[in-house]
Amino acid sequence: MTVNIAASGSLRNRLVLTLIGGAAILALVLFFAIRNYATQVAQQGQDNILSASVSSILDAATLRDGAVELDIPYASFSMLSTASDDRVFYAIYQDDVFLSGYEDLVIASVSGREKIFQTAKYKGTQVRVVSDSRTLIGKDKRTQVRVSLAQTQDALSGTLKLISLNAAVLGAGFFALTTLLSFWATSSTIGQLKRLTTSVTRRGPQDLSPFEKPVPVEMQPLVTSLNSLMGRLDHSLKQSEDFIAEAAHRVRTPLATVRSYAEATLQRVDKEENRQAMRSMVRAIDESSRAAGQLLDHAMITFRADHLKRDDIDLVALVDDLVERLRAIAQMKDLELRLLGDDHVPYSGDPILLQNAVRNLLDNALKYSPSEGVVDINVTAKPRVQICVCDGGKGFPKEDLDELATRFKRGTNAQGTIGSGLGLTIAKDVAVAHGGTLHLSNREEGGACASLLL
Ligand SMILES: Nc1ncnc2c1ncn2[C@@H]1O[C@H](COP(=O)(O)OP(=O)(O)OP(=O)(O)O)[C@@H](O)[C@H]1O
Ligand SMILES: [Mg+2]
The missing domain is CATH 3.30.565.10 (Histidine kinase-like ATPase, C-terminal domain)
Known part of the structure; x- marks a missing residue:
């Protein structure tokens, strides 16, 4: 009798889905990590150039006769040139009084030697602004010159787009490769199970010998239980075969004796109804001893057929x-x-x-x-x-x-x-x-x- 066991999902699907899900999450993490790191590096590059440019402007500032003189060097702007022709804005203040440039450019209040970097919106586009200050000391005067230098980020966002695309291609490639690996890993894992199933199915109905082929560690408990189950089954089958054989043997011998007595009695009985009863008795004995003999043979044959x-x-x-x-x-x-x-x-x-x-x-x-x-x-x-x-x-x-x-x-x-x-x-x-x-x-x-x- 074959019992149909309801399937509770598929191990293969579960494994594949888990591995592919993991691969998708890893691919996304990889994509965002690369993009973030690249953004930081690219931003750092722009900041460095802006910082050098603002320093060279401030270096050119001098105090003559109490008035600030600032002749912006050509190099200050030329070092900012980019492939995307990013626009540059600047604003120069002396002690909070606007001197030159774009007055509406947001300017951070700088004090001390630290430059301030900001990302802001100016004239409808995103700009990176660096602000720095320098204190100029004259004969009897100290004055502070503050410069803010801004640059649009077209080249930077172009670079970032390219990096994002590359990161996306890398992430997708990683995902595709991991997906392929997932299928391979799943089928090689499930393959072990399949091999065991095939060797169980291929066995003859009489074959209750234990499995001896090596199996993965995780499957060892299953195979051990299967082997012990088959061992018990084999033992109880042999016991019942032995029992039948023994029982048939024990029944046959006394039956032969009873039959010979019944035959002898039949010769001596005269009354027809008694003779009839004796004949039925002999027949019943014949039936029983035939059955016992056939059962004995059948048990012997089952045992010999197994081995x-x-x-x-x-x-x-x-x-x-x-x-x-x-x-x-x-x-x-x-x-x-x-x-x-x-x-x-x-x-x-x-x-x-x-x-x-x-x-x-x-x-x-x-x-x-x-x-x-x-x-x-x-x-x-x-x-x-x-x-x-x-x-x-x-x-x-x-x-x-x-x-x-x-x-x-x-x-x-x-x-x-x-x-x-x-x-x-x-x-x-x-x-x-x-x-x-x-x-x-x-x-x-x-x-x-x-x-x-x-
Ligand atoms: N040569 C035959 N001609 C006609 N019927 C047969 C023949 N051999 C077997 N049969 C039929 O097949 C049945 C099964 O045969 P089987 O040998 O298994 O049992 P059996 O002869 O009745 O009992 P036993 O176990 O004592 O041999 C018989 O009961 C009979 O009906
Ligand atoms: Mg027969």
């Missing part, structure tokens, strides 16, 4: 031996057993299992075909190794044909015959253990054909 040992044998010799042993029983029913087919069919298999299977097929042929008939036993090597037992009876009941080889199933034609419904199951199990099948069919001219295809 199949193959010997090199000649199937024709094996079947011939059986036929000779059953010839006496067949003669009691005036049945002829004919061994046909190849002279030798070499095969590698378990002789005890194969003999048991063929004996059950011959049992059936003797049991279900009418007297004075012929049972043909065909052993051939080609097109495949097979042993066919065909009789001249009424054939298998068509309505049961598909189920006759299942445990304890007896056909509608089995009424009145002794049997337990295990013979064909045993034959089928033996064929399957050898990698083959049991095929049941009815001959056109009448009669059943049971073929062990090996």
Whole structure:
């Protein structure tokens, strides 16, 4: 019975989504980190030039006869030239009195030696402003000259755009690469699970041996539990097989004794109703001992099939031996057993299992075909190794044909015959253990054909 387990999401999807999500966050962090750092560096560059320019202007300021003279050097502005032709504005004050330049330029109140840098809006565009001051000392006068120098940031924002684009390309590349790596990492991780699943699925239904192939550390507890589960299962299966075998054996021996007593009593009883009762008793004993025998065989076959040992044998010799042993029983029913087919069919298999299977097929042929008939036993090597037992009876009941080889199933034609419904199951199990099948069919001219295809 297969229980369908509901799936609670997919490990692969969860892993891929987590890894891709992580990659996206990392790509964004990378993008913003590069852009911020580049902005700082570019801003620092502009600030340095503005600072040098404002210093060179202040250096040119002199105090003559109490008046400030300032002849702005050409280099002060030329060093500010950029590829984007950024505009430059300046404002010069002497002790809070406007001297020259753009009067409306915002000017920071500077005192001391520290220059002040600001980013502001001027004439509709963003500008970077640096303000600095210098104290000029004359004979009897001290005066303070303050200069503010502003420059638009077109070149800077152009550079930043380029850097942002590069950072975006880098981030996207990083993301794409990490996504590919995520798929690879996920499929190689899930691959381990898949390999385990395949090796579990590929096992035969009888294979309860432990897994011995190395598995990743994380999967070790799962495989260990699986192995211990299979160990317990194997143990309890063996126990129940042993139990059946032991029970069948214990039942069969006293039954044989009871039967011989019942037979002896039957000879001595005269009254017809008592004789009838004794006959029913003998029949019930026969049924029980047949069932016990078949159960014993079935348990033995299940065990041997699990641990199949193959010997090199000649199937024709094996079947011939059986036929000779059953010839006496067949003669009691005036049945002829004919061994046909190849002279030798070499095969590698378990002789005890194969003999048991063929004996059950011959049992059936003797049991279900009418007297004075012929049972043909065909052993051939080609097109495949097979042993066919065909009789001249009424054939298998068509309505049961598909189920006759299942445990304890007896056909509608089995009424009145002794049997337990295990013979064909045993034959089928033996064929399957050898990698083959049991095929049941009815001959056109009448009669059943049971073929062990090996
Ligand atoms: N040669 C045959 N001709 C007609 N019917 C058959 C033949 N062989 C088997 N059957 C049918 O298939 C059924 C299953 O056969 P199977 O050998 O498994 O059990 P069984 O013969 O009833 O009992 P046992 O376990 O004692 O062999 C039989 O009960 C019978 O109905
Ligand atoms: Mg049978």
